[in-house]
Amino acid sequence: MTATAPAAAATVHEHITDALKTPSLIRLGDNVVLARFETMKVYAALGAVRTLLERGTIRPGQTLVDSSSGIYALALAMACHRYGLRCHIVASTTVDSSMRAQLEVLGATVDQMPPSQDLRLDQRRRVERVRQLLEAHPGMHWMRQYHDGVHYLGYREFADFVTDGLPDGPLTVVAAVGTGASSGGLVESLRGRGREVRLLGVQPFGSVTFGSDGHSDPDAIIAGIGSAIWFDNVRHHLYDSVHWVDFRHAMAGAVGLLREHAVFAGLSTGAAHLVAGWESARHREGTHLVIGADTGHRYVERVFARHREALDPAGLRPKEITSLDDLAPPWSAMEWARRRWSGQEPVE
Structure with a gap:
């Protein structure tokens, strides 16, 4: 008879955020x-x-207020729920x-921008709305997830996990x-402990973050991957390599991840999966x-329902x-090569 391994002790969490923040580690290949x-x-919001x-x-x-395209909004609403804050x-x-x-069931109030195909306009409208709210309600605190370095701190715990x-x-x-904040916070913490870490950043075309705003991708879902406005929390000198990936390639990575590994994940994960497959074949060490970063539920119609096109x-x-x-x-x-960014070309 083959012995079975003892079952791991169950953990009873005091709040859902403790259960959600920790990822599962899943092997995709020999070195991936x-x-x-x-x-x-959740790491960023809690921290x-x-x-x-x-x-x-x-x-x-x-009341804490911020602009979001989705998963930070939910994370902040849950953090506010945990700590007795309004959102x-x-x-x-x-x-x-x-x-x-x-968001609404969690008690958050929601201002949603009108439909727009111009995500630059969408982001600017959101910032303008936040400023209006702060002027009308001075007691609100703007979390500034795009600019306040406090969002790096929660990823120290993720670095412990890694x-x-x-x-x-x-x-x-x-x-x-x-x-x-997520990639930067993780890598800064790991490097600070003396670990040898390369950081590969993935961007869509149309994002100003690493200078692809002169290129358009009509199908791109920039939100959550890149940006049409400048983010102070992007510390360009942390990145060793950058990959710019269009929608169809990110879709190929997301559908391939589900097909090959039964992992249902979002578009940014699909793009990162595609890049990692190419990079890991060239760098075996x-x-x-x-x-x-998240599941694939937001992308069912735009990505997974079209899997035959992938x-x-x-x-x-x-x-x-x-x-x-x-x-x-x-x-x-x-x-x-960990260069800083002047807005035109990387600088030493």
Whole structure:
């Protein structure tokens, strides 16, 4: 008779945020592991709210306000639920009815922007609305997830999890850049402990963050992956390499991840999965960690219902470039070499 391993002790969590914040580690290949989250930004929201409460910057009962395209809104609403705070979300036009319903049941008030195909306009409208709210309600606290470095702090706990869960040795983190806090917070913390870590950032075309705003991708869902406005929380000098991926390639990665590994994850995870597959085949040493920030539910109609249209990831390759002048869809890759960003070209 074959002995069975003893069952792991169950953990009873005091709040849902404790259960949601920790990802599952799933092996995708010999040197590739996926950190699969239900909603990654719980780390950012919890870390930021706890720190601001400890500093006395905010107090229980106060209203926290921020702009969001989705998963940060839910994370902030849950953090406010946990710590007895009120929550007001200025939501992107991309926030769907399911997400909005969850926010409202959690007690958050929601301002949603009108339908728009121009995400730059959508983001600007959200910022303008936040400023209007602050002028009308001076007691509100603007969380500024795109600009306040306090959102880096929660990812120290994720760094502990990665250190405990993955073997020692070289580590390559592959993640959508987004606000910069998740990939930056994780990698800053790991490097601060002396770990050898490469950071590969994934961007859509049309994002100003790494200079692709001169290119358009009509199908792109920029929200949560890149940005049409500048984010101070993106610390460009943390990134070793940048990959710009169009919608169809990100879709190929997301559908391929579900088809090959039964993992239902969002579009940013699909793009990171595609990039990690190419990078891990060229760099066999160490471990490649793919950050899977959320599930695929927001992308059912735009991505997964169209799975028969998906490209085969095995046949896709990036154009390797050395200058942003050569940047071109559908997939470009450039060694960023931890350079700072002036808004025109990377600088030493």
